[in-house]
Amino acid sequence: MSGQDTLRIVIAGHVDHGKSTLIGRLFYDTGSLPEERYREIERTCREQGRPFEFAYLMDALEEEREHNITIDTAQTFFKTSLRPYIIIDAPGHKEFLKNMITGAAAADAAILLVDGAEGVREQTRRHAYMLSLLGLRQVVVAVNKLDLVGFRRDRFEEVEEEIRGFLLSVGIVPAHVVPISAREGDNIATSSERTAWYSGLTLLGALDSFFPTRDIAGLPLRFPVQDIYVGDGKRVYAGRVESGSLRAGSRAVFSPSGKKAVVRSVEKWKQPALPEAHAGECVGVTFTEELFVERGEVLSEEGEAPLAVREISASLFWLGNEPLRLSSRYVLKLATSEVEAVLSAITERIDSSTLEVTERHANRVENLEVANVTFTLLHPIAADTFKENPRLGRFVVEVGEFVAGGGIVREVRSDRPGGATRVVRLTAMMNTEPDGNFIDLSREAGPVEFEVSPGFVARLGEGEKVAIRLCTADQLERISRLAFGYGLGMTFRRGSEGNRVVLFREGPVSQAATEEGFPVI
């Protein structure tokens, strides 16, 4: 058995800053590159009259991938004397950022690679920013290709200062900044004499100083319900302890419903009942009383419950081909909750490579941009800020079928207090749009009431119609009561442009007929 658990790493950085060469070098210096493969590279390089290049290992595969997808990924596993490593994403994909993000989201640590001759470039900054948004805090910077600048200390220090400055602005303090030459092997596995001025760790030494981050200790209990299995006369609530620990016999509360319960048992198959389960464990839970809670509810200890959140402000990265649009409706997935939400504000739109705010109060966020946004949720969910609890403080945004963006929660706001009901006045004076009278409630997720003036009904009596775009089923219920009360007809359509009700009136007031199932007085 290996001494320590596997550490999952991702390598980020600007194109051509030496990622392929570094991977080849890491395999070679840790004895993970089969001799046969090494000789193959040597032979090919000789045949082509080039000096030996580790990058060829990856480049050769790259060429193959022009026509297929073969990549020798057994090679993405390497070992130091301390533990095994997995490089989650190997280079060379077309949609590189999507893969970098997929890899980084699952990684324990990152190597940020910077070309010592070129310095910090666009993708260096973009990748660093994404690492920060993904909450990756174990970062080592490798300043590469120092052989090209004669291993000059002043040049290294220039690049170090530049990258440290940028990382600080996105909230990352690198554990180490290591001067290396991946091609020539300086400071990878062993300290190089050519950088005698550097007394820090080698790159592998720096990696060995990191920790696997799967376990989140010291945070309050969060147990999102994943599914409910009914059988053998009991209801078992299945889920994974995201943080803290779940103890049999403890008093607990579900959020956002607020239902309280006492944990009767914590179970795993073929094991005696557990006294407790810790972060990362998938278990089944039963309660002393019959309960009915749904997937998405989060169990926590009383006094430490997450808020029932109605509004989320977040930093978000957008990977969708279509822009993210203000006032549009999206599905957010946070832990096991899934909720429809309206994008109610785009406070700042940010260029992900320069961190420049390109627009305030924007209408859209484009592919590869980052933004600070606010979502209004159509029903409350349990959530934390990322700072309080990363596991319940991050979410993805779905468009159509697929995940198109991700965000980390900066602020949460719970249900509006009573009295904050929005009152919508329906009067004779209505805004007239080209296609008729139009009231947009699609961003009003909270309670709504209608006040109807006599002039409004009269105008409908003249044959006009009014379209109302809805946000919640609650609004539909109120409008149908209104239609019933005032003798109006209505149609309801749920389509690509959202939920729409059209109110109208046919014929004079005295006509007794029905329209669309509603009586007309």
Next chain:
Amino acid sequence: MDHLDALENESIYIFREAQRKFKDLAMLWSIGKDSTTLLWLARKAFFGKVPFPLVHIDTGFKHPMMIEYRDRMAKEWEVDLIVARNEEAIRSGASPEKGRFACCNALKTQGLQQLLDRRGFKGIFLGIRRDEEGSRAKERIFSPRDKNFEWNYKDQPPELWDQFNTSFRPDTHVRIHPLLSWTELDIWEYIRREEIPVCSLYLSKDGKRYRSLGCVPCNFPLASGASTVDEIIEELKVTKTPERAGRAQDHEAAYMMQKLRSLGYP
């Protein structure tokens, strides 16, 4: 939590997520060590009772010991087993002598596709691992296939924070890969820890054993003295021979596995 516990929990989470999101699920059980480990994890995830059927694609070329093991375990573990065969191809004499690519594609891929068409399964669990073969390394955990069974590996949606892509168009099915993060060594260490019974073809006999199980004509045992699970684990720690070295279809022609896989081979 140790390494195997972390992998086990990750797989269980994926199983439960899929079970919640899809109605018509099935699991491919090739009788090998990986999909048998997968079956064990499914039993853990659902407290002993696997809520979906298991599918064995029988090419007619499987070793009798695999069939015996399959039927014995299916009975003992009370699983709903579907044995699917591409009868038409078998009748018309599909065999590796007429070309391995055509044979694999007809008996395995088409055999699976026919079953999916007939039974309308929307999600299939597979025991593939990233470290086992090139094209498998680029897989997502939830990986959609279109109605022609094809895999668009060049433009896969991102997958992060265990938020899997689970809503797909009606004409697609999704491959679900709970073992993607496991290595061959992890599988054997887990088999040892959990005491999962495996097909005896894996254990050395007369100086040879199978590293990977397949069809009799195209799968060859490798030289090995490892006759117990402990010995297999020791062997794997030092071997330089790839896992699928004995699988002829991987070596028949350049990129054959990748071509097979883009057409829907597991």
